[in-house]
Amino acid sequence: MTFDNHIATLKYAFPKTIPILAGFMFLGISYGIYMNSLGFGPAYAILMSIFIFAGSMEFVAGSLLLGPFSPLSAFFLTLMINARHLFYGIAMLDKFKDTGRKKTYLIYGMCDESFVINSTTDVPAYINKGWFMFYVTFLNQIYWVGGTTLGSLFSSAISFNTDGLEFVMVALFVVIFLDQWMKERYHVSSVIGVTSSVLCLALFGPDNFIIPAMILILVALSAIKRILEKREVIS
Amino acid sequence: MSVTQQILIIVVVVAGTMITRFLPFLIFSQDKETPQYIKYLGYVLPSAVFGLLVVYALRNVSFTGFGSFLPESLAVGLIVILHYWKKNMLISIAGGTIFYMILVQFVFIY
DSSP states (O other): OOHHHHHHHHHHHHHHHHHOOOOOOOHHHHHHHHHHTTTTTTHHHHHHHHHHHOOOHHHHHHHHHHOOOOOHHHHHHHHHHHHHHHHHHHHHHTTTTTTTTHHHHHHOOOOHHHHHHHHHHHOOTSHHHHHHHHHHHHHHHHHHHHHHHHHSSGGOOSOOOOOOTTHHHHHHHHHHHHHHHHHOOOHHHHHHHHHHHHHHHHHHOOOHHHHHHHHHHHHHHHHHHHHHHHHSSSS | OOOHHHHHHHHHHHHHHHHHHHHHHHHHHHOOOOOHHHHHHHHHHHHHHHHHHHHHHTTOOOSSSHHHHHHHHHHHHHHHHHHHHOOOHHHHHHHHHHHHHHHIIIIIII
16 A cells, blocks of 8 residues: 555545534534533543444443442443444454454444445445545544544534434434445345334333344344345345 | 542443454454354345444434424435435435424424
8 A cells, every 4th residue: 555545545435434524523522512511521531432432332331430330230231232233243254354454443443333334335446445444434433532522622612503413323324224225136134124123112112122123133134044045145 | 439430430331342343253263264154144234234223323213292203204204315316325414414403493393
């Protein structure tokens, strides 16, 4: 990789991350303000954004710090909230192969949004896939840490009405889902993902549905493996 | 909670998060052939996970009154139309988000 290659890769990666820039600036600022309102200094929000780098978990961690000291329950709560990363890892096993020393950072920085972009983008031949994924992950983390820093330092200075801006993350996920839907020949996996999640959301409520939904998705996908292989959906 | 205890909680949360991210890569190492079943999952999981993420992002929408789910429904509807029409990620995301902001700031006010 020459310097020019790096610039070309960065130029290719940046536009893909613009929706995340908007979303993370907003959510990061919100997180900084939230931590400030709980009475924590800027260092807390900033360091947690750098080291945890998992948005929803950081909000939860803020409230954990105010509760009774219980590391074991904090640990299991973290595993439950972030269990979806296990699926991301399985899906990225092949794509992260041969990325060399960047691999550790790619795994460490694999938040929802980085996973979504890195798993769906087909890069052209002149772009190095490993470096592309690295820049996507790195830019996303800069946005998140940057937003958090701004929010925790200048929480009182924000005056423009941002109600509803948080919807940008919903919009991103819907668009990614639609993209995948238009690309795939059979929609069975997409349908399984949505129906399992909706069913478990109705049964277990918004705070507890992810693990049951993941189990249901695994069971359903395993059950149809034979059928899909017969129809040669997968090679 | 003392500062030391707070740091311990943060370390535990970091460790928990990293376990969920690194575990698949530690179990299925580069040198050994990945089992057929895991390869299959790696191939079919993304579509299902994107579906899960959409539901996850909308998990707090309630169906108790029109004002509580109409803005989300209308904005998602607009995103679908925009995306099939223009097939441009930024237009769909910006259009849907701005439309949603207008709805919650000016139309569905409580």
